Amino acid sequence: AQSVTQLGSHVSVSEGALVLLRCNYSSSVPPYLFWYVQYPNQGLQLLLKYTTGATLVKGINGFEAEFKKSETSFHLTKPSAHMSDAAEYFCAVTFTGGFKTIFGAGTRLFVKA
């Protein structure tokens, strides 16, 4: 069965520190992988996506993620956290020919001044 696991429901970092949000998936077929961000009282917004090709993917707001097939992971990173990065982040997986996107439970990122 396909699933998505986000390690840590809450992550707290200091402003300027590295952000690392972890995502692992299970799938028997090649997945398409996404990270979405949700700010308070808003819908989800696409940060970045992996489909094929280069395994290091760059997104908006300085975020990037690396697809590691051997580890079935798609961790999200940002070198230097900003206060405006405080939000909830969702990892998601979808598959060719399917309409169902499987979302992780989300990780809330707190940024301390």
Place this chain on the structure above:
Amino acid sequence: ETGVTQTPRHLVMGMTNKKSLKCEQHLGHNAMYWYKQSAKKPLELMFVYSLEERVENNSVPSRFSPECPNSSHLFLHLHTLQPEDSALYLCASSQEGQAIYEQYFGPGTRLTVT
């Protein structure tokens, strides 16, 4: 208007009321989705419409009734809801046919059932 819009943004209704949520997408997409987002629970897919036909219905109670009159509009009709139905209801759209099923979300309707 651009992107995906949802109305109303907030809704309070009693258990015996009937109300509808509206979603409109201005992206030219041909698939639309309803999700339920409750506190401390993963996003739950409720319904999917592709080319105005329902293709996914995830065991949602019959008190939720979707309607997709055309590829730009999606409704969620609500009746005799329960307090546990209080949640953020998100609409999304995507373009079928591409290999990349990224979805574009509206801001959601915050529903409170009293």
